[in-house]
Amino acid sequence: MLRDVLRILGLWRGHAGWLAAGVLVAVLSALAGLALLVLAARVIAGAVAAGHADAALLAGLGVAALVWLRPVMLFRPLARYVERLVTHEATFRALAGMRVWFFRRLAERLPTGLGLRRAGDLLGRLVSDVEALDGLYLRVIVPGAAALAVVLAMALLVGAAEPGLAAILALPLAAALALPVLLAPAAARAGEGVARAQGALRSAVVEPLTGIEDTLAANAEGRAAARVAAEGAALAAAQQRLARRGAWGGAAGALLTQAALLGALAWALAAAEHAVASALLAVFLAVAAAESLGLMPRAGASLAAAAAGARRLFEAADTPAPVPEPAEPAAPPTGHALRLDGVTFAWAPDRPPVFEGLDLEVPAGARVALLGPSGAGKSTLAALLLKFAAPQAGTITLGGVDLARIPSAELRRRVAWLTQDARLFDDSIAANLRLAAPEATEADLWRALDRARIGDLVRALPEGLETPCGEAGSRFSGGQARRLALARTLLSPAPVLILDEPAAGLDADTERAFLETLDEATQGRTVILILHRLLGVERPTRILRLIGGRAIPATG
Numbered sequence: 228m229l230r231d232v233l234r235i236l237g238l239w240r241g242h243a244g245w246l247a248a249g250v251l252v253a254v255l256s257a258l259a260g261l262a263l264l265v266l267a268a269r270v271i272a273g274a275v276a277a278g279h280a281d282a283a284l285l286a287g288l289g290v291a292a293l294v295w296l297r298p299v300m301l302f303r304p305l306a307r308y309v310e311r312l313v314t315h316e317a318t319f320r321a322l323a324g325m326r327v328w329f330f331r332r333l334a335e336r337l338p339t340g341l342g343l344r345r346a347g348d349l350l351g352r353l354v355s356d357v358e359a360l361d362g363l364y365l366r367v368i369v370p371g372a373a374a375l376a377v378v379l380a381m382a383l384l385v386g387a388a389e390p391g392l393a394a395i396l397a398l399p400l401a402a403a404l405a406l407p408v409l410l411a412p413a414a415a416r417a418g419e420g421v422a423r424a425q426g427a428l429r430s431a432v433v434e435p436l437t438g439i440e441d442t443l444a445a446n447a448e449g450r451a452a453a454r455v456a457a458e459g460a461a462l463a464a465a466q467q468r469l470a471r472r473g474a475w476g477g478a479a480g481a482l483l484t485q486a487a488l489l490g491a492l493a494w495a496l497a498a499a500e501h502a503v504a505s506a507l508l509a510v511f512l513a514v515a516a517a518e519s520l521g522l523m524p525r526a527g528a529s530l531a532a533a534a535a536g537a538r539r540l541f542e543a544a545d546t547p548a549p550v551p552e553p554a555e556p557a558a559p560p561t562g563h564a565l566r567l568d569g570v571t572f573a574w575a576p577d578r579p580p581v582f583e584g585l586d587l588e589v590p591a592g593a594r595v596a597l598l599g600p601s602g603a604g605k606s607t608l609a610a611l612l613l614k615f616a617a618p619q620a621g622t623i624t625l626g627g628v629d630l631a632r633i634p635s636a637e638l639r640r641r642v643a644w645l646t647q648d649a650r651l652f653d654d655s656i657a658a659n660l661r662l663a664a665p666e667a668t669e670a671d672l673w674r675a676l677d678r679a680r681i682g683d684l685v686r687a688l689p690e691g692l693e694t695p696c697g698e699a700g701s702r703f704s705g706g707q708a709r710r711l712a713l714a715r716t717l718l719s720p721a722p723v724l725i726l727d728e729p730a731a732g733l734d735a736d737t738e739r740a741f742l743e744t745l746d747e748a749t750q751g752r753t754v755i756l757i758l759h760r761l762l763g764v765e766r767p768t769r770i771l772r773l774i775g776g777r778a779i780p781a782t783g
């Protein structure tokens with residue numbers, strides 16, 4: 228637990244200034260609260276001084292305290308206000324950075340799809356688990372530092388006059404301070420149970436809703452609702468387990484702060500007249516400490532939730548990347564010829580190899596048609612060429628440079644891929660297209676749309692290029708969405724294009740027309756056309772058939 232928490236703090240070091248400022252203001256605010264009660268104790272001690280042996284001294288202290296009371300009273304709310312502002316700004320900055328960090332780590336680790344991870348669960352990690360981390364600062368570090376400052380200040384103030392009384396006060400309060408930290412590891416396990424249950428509930432809701440047509444068509448909404456109910460009940464049970472732990476911590480903390488108060492009262496009774504001022508001070512300080520330490524049980528629960536969130540984040544973020552970035556990148560390739568030598572690849576050790584000793588050459592500027600039955604490995608080859616996966620044996624080179632030594636961002640500037648299930652995102656057509664070429668002008672967008680045979684349809688839309696595509700392109704038919712995705716790939720300036728079934732979803736005439744003009748649309752670029760069959764209008768420079776993990780020249 229400690230390691231995860233320390234790692235989170237390490238990731239926040241870029242915001243150390245804001246975070247430290249928040250802690251400082253919180254400590255000042257808490258000490259101002261303490262000072263207020265110290266002054267009040269002195270005023271009262273001064274008031275009850277008549278007839279006492281130290282009457283003159285006590286009365287003098289009371290008058291001095293009255294003078295200080297007003298500025299401290301004004302300072303306290305001001306410090307509270309600044310504390311809120313600064314601590315929230317610090318949290319906002321730290322968490323925004325965390326989300327970006329986690330998103331990048333996930334993106335590097337999931338290039339071949341979510342795999343066994345569920346979208347709902349990952350969303351939960353990105354949102355709730357990162358959010359739980361704000362508790363680490365706002366509800367653990369900040370109040371913990373303030374409470375520690377209060378207990379230390381109290382020990383010093385009382386200890387200067389009455390060391391015995393200081394011990395009576397400080398020991399139970401120090402225990403109340405440490406208790407949430409000591410209880411946190413066990414509570415973190417309960418917190419993890421809550422986070423897991425939240426992830427499962429999110430998945431139970433998100434999955435049937437994202438595929439709502441399939442859910443309804445299969446009459447499965449009742450079963451989906453039952454799953455939501457079951458996951459909801461599991462979440463409630465996990466939350467109850469966590470709350471029970473929190474309640475024990477809260478009760479023990481309250482008992483310890485009350486023990487300090489009782490101790491101070493007992494001491495006051497025993498000391499009687501000769502230590503009125505110290506006794507009053509001790510009682511007032513015990514009350515002040517109860518206020519600061521009252522937040523600690525909640526701090527324990529927050530620490531547990533943050534530790535659980537941190538562990539889940541790191542578990543996903545530390546999954547090894549399928550293809551590590553090169554430690555010593557090579558100079559960027561100058562040519563764009565692709566070459567595979569003796570490539571052997573299986574998706575997993577327990578899966579049969581897709582390729583065994585695959586040799587393939589695609590000269591720069593060539594147009595290769597890659598055919599093969601379903602499952603032959605056509606898309607797998609594309610995944611290898613974009614370094615979404617790496618071969619277990621053999622080499623792949625681009626312009627003579629081993630892909631293993633080309634950074635993936637560099638490679639993907641040179642090789643663009645229209646995947647088999649290319650997605651549109653919930654944004655305008657223009658924004659979807661510019662994903663591949665952020666600098667593209669409107670004229671570039673129209674050219675790409677025309678080449679993909681969808682320009683006229685977009686021109687006829689009232690909002691034109693600004694038409695929203697809907698989630699996963701839901702505002703367009705499957706064929707239209709496919710052509711928009713194709714336009715996006717054509718817009719990419721990459722010199723190598725891999726087009727996986729580019730004409731899928733097009734009617735026969737449009738398909739033929741598109742393939743006939745493909746030459747012009749991809750002029751000067753290397754094209755690997757992944758197809759199930761040739762229409763005879765593609766005019767490839769080479770035709771290869773993938774069979775049994777090898778590429779065999781074919782005649783169409």
Ligand SMILES: Nc1ncnc2c1ncn2[C@@H]1O[C@H](COP(=O)(O)OP(=O)(O)OP(=O)(O)O)[C@@H](O)[C@H]1O
Pocket residue numbers: 339340574575581599600601602603604605606607608647
């Ligand atoms: N991400 C993946 N994880 C595990 N196995 C995979 C993955 N992608 C593909 N496979 C497996 O690799 C083999 C080749 O699949 P691939 O998708 O490359 O074939 P394909 O020739 O593109 O097929 P199709 O024409 O049906 O698209 C299949 O047995 C498939 O189950």
